[in-house]
Amino acid sequence: MADEEETPTPEPTPRLTPAPTWTPAIPETTPFTGLIAISALDNATNEDVVRVQIRLRDLDYFNFKPTGIYQSMTADAAKEFQQKHTMDDGTPMVADGTIGSQSMDILFRHNVSRADIAASIPIGESLQGEAERVGELVSWSEVKELLVPGTAYSVFDYNTGVTFSMYFVSGEQHAEMECTDAYNAETYRNAFGGEYNFSKRPVVVTIEGRDIAASLSGWPHGEDHYSGNDMDGHACLYFDGSLSHVGDLPDAEHMELVYTAAGRA
Helix, strand or coil, rough: CCCCCCCCCCCCCCCCCCCCCCCCCCCCCCCCCCCCCCCCCCCCCCCHHHHHHHHHHHCCCCCCCCCCCCCHHHEEEEEEEHHEECCCCCCCCCCCCEEHHHHHHHHCCCCCCCCCCCCCCCCCCHHHHHHHHCCCCHHHHHHHHHHCCCCCCEECCCCHHHCCEEEEEEEECCEEEECCHHHHHHHHHHHCCCCCCCCEEEEEEEEECCCEEEECCCECCCCCCCCCCCCCEEEEECCCCCCCCCCCCCCCHHHHHHHHHCCCC
């Protein structure tokens, strides 16, 4: 008897997996973390501080680089903002420089008031009479070899005769400097008219016992290396032959002031 042919087992019918349903992400409705209050006393460091600094800067109350650290300059900007605003019930805001939930709410409203435009830009005093000190005219290529990062140098303001101390941070085309502490930053600001601004001044820098002619800017910017000195960022210091960051070109105004500090104006 012939073997019976086996009936083949049918292949299972494939089951298609349904395509996943796309669900759009729901945007975060609360832009801040669990904020209670931030102030200069806390020296707070967090994302809320960055948001506050950026918002104050957008409204022209804060004219510095956002650092995420709530220090005196941020508190001063917050006070100025608070002085121009009232609470919803019409009472004045407490202008103490502390940002709590109510200040934060008003700060980020679309109809918030901007800072007043300054009627004039502060510029430090001009030279009266003869300068007390002049410096050598030394090329930047030589000066660069003398400067040591992290070392403090005495900076003499040619016009007023005040002296303040600044750290050399770094620099390829010119020197980048930061004030050593808040006291020296205040002296630096006063030389520029009491506020950080975009003006430039002739100075004499003492390096290894030599008085060298230079020109200093009054606007801190860029990377900040020293905290607690009331100066967010560094200031540019030019010597003879220094170049700017813009296309590695010379800065004619700085160069004129370097020659002034050397007594050759």
